[in-house]
Amino acid sequence: MEFQNLLITNKGRIQYITINRESKLNALNKATLAELHAAFTEAFNNKEVGGIIITGAGPKAFVAGADISEFADLDIEGGKQLSRTGHSEVFDVIANGNKPVIAAVNGFALGGGLELAMACHIRIASDNAKMGLPEVTLGLMPGYGGTQRLNQLVGKGKALEMILTADMITAAEALQYGLVTHVVTADELLPKAEEILSKILTRAPLAIAAAIRCVNAAYTDGVNGYETEIEEFGKSFGTKDFKEGVAAFLEKRKADFKGE
Ligand code: COA
Secondary structure, X not given: OOOOOEEEEEEOOEEEEEEOOHHHOOOEOHHHHHHHHHHHHHHHHOOOOOXXXXXXXXXXXXXXXXXXXXXXXXXXXXXXXXXXXXXXXXXXXXXXXXXXXXXEEOOEEEOHHHHHHHHOOXXXXXXXXXXXXXXXXXXXXXXXXXXXXXXXXXXXXXXXXXXXXXXXXXXXXXXXXOOOOEEEOHXXXXXXXXXXXXXXXXXXXXXXXXXXXXXXXXXXXXXXXXXXXXXXXXXXXXXXXXXXXXXXXXXXXXXXXXXX
């Protein structure tokens, strides 16, 4: 599929999805959200892709938020629809993906941009990155998962402080709060993301997918995460990857997992 707002590049089994609206600081307009839905759906279904790194074009922004210029004409129903569609088509698709997704936060990650990073499985940042949920400055509040995922990552107190003050935090603060797991220079950002993802890609793919499902189950209402773990743990004994992993250990060699 041809994209107007995304760049897709493949490096081995790593797929880069780069949001490419640099002149608008990569703000998420409806067209970009629709393309993200298509790109992630394709990546999760493509056997050649092992994992995804998402980042923003240019040196300044990961994503500076939802595109505010598209907000002006929305009414209550329109706002609700925008949020619901975003959740189901993009943010939940990424969070529930069967392959690891790393957000390489290369600058401003604000509003929907931070929410996008938080939907990813792992976040790392460049030392110039700034993160925040400034929606209340617009008379709005976060609508793409910010009031839920930020609490999960940094705890209720810090989440409420960030959401209510609308303050941006630095990459160093984000590291301290657990919002990102590494901070490196801008030049080191993508190599670091590749290093983490490459390591994950040497592990058993079905076990990786199952682990993502189990961790997500801990945050899903009405789902007993322990039960999910028991089921998924059991299922892993039925995979070829399990047999290969154990055989490789006993034969003192590296496992060659096929995702079967
Ligand atoms: N939606 C739409 N356009 C946006 C945008 C957004 N969220 N964020 C930035 N842009 C656009 C600006 O309108 C500007 O476009 P223009 O050159 O056509 O006027 C361009 O991106 C560059 O942004 P600018 O504001 O000039 O850059 P800056 O360095 O002065 O400020 C920010 C950077 C991130 C502080 C500022 O752009 C900003 O506050 N953005 C909005 C952040 C926000 O509230 N996000 C949450 C939305 S729910």
